[in-house]
Amino acid sequence: MLNDADYERARQSVFFGTLPEENARSLLANCAVLNLKAGDPVFQQGEPATTIYAVLDGLIKLSIHSRSGTDTVVEVFHPGSSFAEALAFRDEPYPVSASAILDARLVALPNRVARAELLSSPETFRAVLAATYVHLHKLIRQVEQLKTNTGVQRVAHFVLALAGEQTSTTTVEIPYEKHTLAALLGIKPETLSRVFRRLEAHGVTVQGSQVTISNPSVLRKMLEGEQIHGQPA
Amino acid sequence: MLNDADYERARQSVFFGTLPEENARSLLANCAVLNLKAGDPVFQQGEPATTIYAVLDGLIKLSIHSRSGTDTVVEVFHPGSSFAEALAFRDEPYPVSASAILDARLVALPNRVARAELLSSPETFRAVLAATYVHLHKLIRQVEQLKTNTGVQRVAHFVLALAGEQTSTTTVEIPYEKHTLAALLGIKPETLSRVFRRLEAHGVTVQGSQVTISNPSVLRKMLEGEQIHGQPA
DNA sequence: CGGTGAATTGATCATCATCAAAGGGCGTGG
DNA sequence: CCACGCCCTTTGATGATGATCAATTCACCG
Numbered sequence A, B: 001m002l003n004d005a006d007y008e009r010a011r012q013s014v015f016f017g018t019l020p021e022e023n024a025r026s027l028l029a030n031c032a033v034l035n036l037k038a039g040d041p042v043f044q045q046g047e048p049a050t051t052i053y054a055v056l057d058g059l060i061k062l063s064i065h066s067r068s069g070t071d072t073v074v075e076v077f078h079p080g081s082s083f084a085e086a087l088a089f090r091d092e093p094y095p096v097s098a099s100a101i102l103d104a105r106l107v108a109l110p111n112r113v114a115r116a117e118l119l120s121s122p123e124t125f126r127a128v129l130a131a132t133y134v135h136l137h138k139l140i141r142q143v144e145q146l147k148t149n150t151g152v153q154r155v156a157h158f159v160l161a162l163a164g165e166q167t168s169t170t171t172v173e174i175p176y177e178k179h180t181l182a183a184l185l186g187i188k189p190e191t192l193s194r195v196f197r198r199l200e201a202h203g204v205t206v207q208g209s210q211v212t213i214s215n216p217s218v219l220r221k222m223l224e225g226e227q228i229h230g231q232p233a
Numbered sequence C: 001c002g003g004t005g006a007a008t009t010g011a012t013c014a015t016c017a018t019c020a021a022a023g024g025g026c027g028t029g030g
Numbered sequence D: 001c002c003a004c005g006c007c008c009t010t011t012g013a014t015g016a017t018g019a020t021c022a023a024t025t026c027a028c029c030g
Helices: A004-012 A014-018 A021-029 A111-120 A123-148 A151-163 A178-185 A189-202 A216-228 B004-011 B014-018 B021-029 B111-120 B123-148 B151-163 B178-185 B189-202 B216-228
Strands: A032-036 A041-043 A051-057 A060-065 A071-077 A097-100 A104-110 A170-173 A204-207 A210-213 B032-036 B041-043 B051-057 B060-065 B071-077 B097-100 B104-110 B170-173 B204-207 B210-213
Touching: A004 A014, A004 A021, A004 A051, A004 A104, A014 A021, A014 A051, A014 A123, A021 A104, A021 A111, A021 A123, A051 A111, A060 A178, A071 A123, A071 A178, A071 B123, A104 A111, A111 A123, A123 A151, A123 B071, A123 B123, A151 A170, A151 A178, A151 A189, A151 A210, A151 A216, A178 A189, A189 A204, A189 A216, B004 B014, B004 B021, B004 B051, B004 B104, B014 B021, B014 B051, B014 B123, B021 B104, B021 B111, B021 B123, B051 B111, B060 B178, B071 B123, B071 B178, B104 B111, B111 B123, B123 B151, B151 B170, B151 B178, B151 B189, B151 B210, B151 B216, B178 B189, B189 B204, B189 B216
Parallel strands: none
Antiparallel strands: A032 A104, A041 A097, A051 A104, A060 A071, A060 A097, A170 A210, A204 A210, B032 B104, B041 B097, B051 B104, B060 B071, B060 B097, B170 B210, B204 B210
């Protein structure tokens, strides 16, 4: 059983948040909490899917192991996100692997329980669909980014996303190791390092995991301007 | 109302194919057939979603217009594919635009009808979910490809996919214009042209839209080998 | 025929990966 | 508590890959 804080956290996720309260309560009452240490696997690509997850604490990454050894990060989930919902009603293996980037706590909802709930409440379906669509939409935007933007642009976009709506000088923290960030952005760690160096010209300074953006709005404009050409003198 | 051939074609799609036959019949009875000429839009990014589609003939591309003018192709749908299912039960705008690449015929199922069907048959939900998951899965693989493979590898992968299981010399046809293919693969048309030139060394010759692969299995091996290093002498 | 847009080719530059080496932080064992 | 080692990160030098700009060829169509 979950405590109140954990319940609220789970309800922030698209899946548990879309459910009517009574369904959410009933499902979450049947959920175990998983405690993971950094690096621990949640599930492996190819395993039969058994569970829906929501992140309470820590960070979870989805990655794909290409046969050539390199593994690429598809997505990173923060507290208040759910994942692996789409497979709850399908008998298929996980198409990716999930593992903890930091020490993490997860809510684990067995597919069996979700399926049972479905019989009494079709709202469960709606929640799964809502969550799946959100993932789909994010992936579409990621594909677009990969096809149209350079590494510098993707990195700038990432730190701006961390900064949120800020318009004045901000310091944000990269919440995981840089080689993981590189794998998420689709570049090599060496390149990421050089990209940060290059962004110094645009008011971005990096010290360890701390990134300071001296002027977010200028950086934002740079992003849009750069697509057209270099940059007006 | 659809004729038998069109009905069968629609049933090949994940969405209409997952539905029990009676539901599929009932829904398709309420469907109009859209006739589009090459270039015609199906819907525009930002419009409120109103319809689920399935391709009967021709090809439909999903693309995103970035503000900088360049538009990137997210996916291309062949006859027997359905798309825009996920939004049927959500009041959101289309996140991408769809348009015909070739003259095309589409089945158009109004969301309103799908929602009504849902009341009598929750199976509709399952079909939407199945279709959405297939799209999700494809996008995951595309993201992986974009992050790990070079342009040459993506092009090689594409023509091999066209060739299917063939192991002997095959000629396949690129079903649309090359600048569209370039946008789909995330490279510029000029680069695509040069990539084809480069693939000649691996037994690929291009004449117009005809691509001949002299030895598919050799090309396949090249793909895997290349990830590790250049290529053994 | 002439025209229009796609496709190719060339030359050059920016971007990114690779290989190699050197710092730097952090934990374990002495 | 310090030293050592490990791994992440950075930096450098170089080569591969892809973009850009410009010019030309090609195919299709009025």
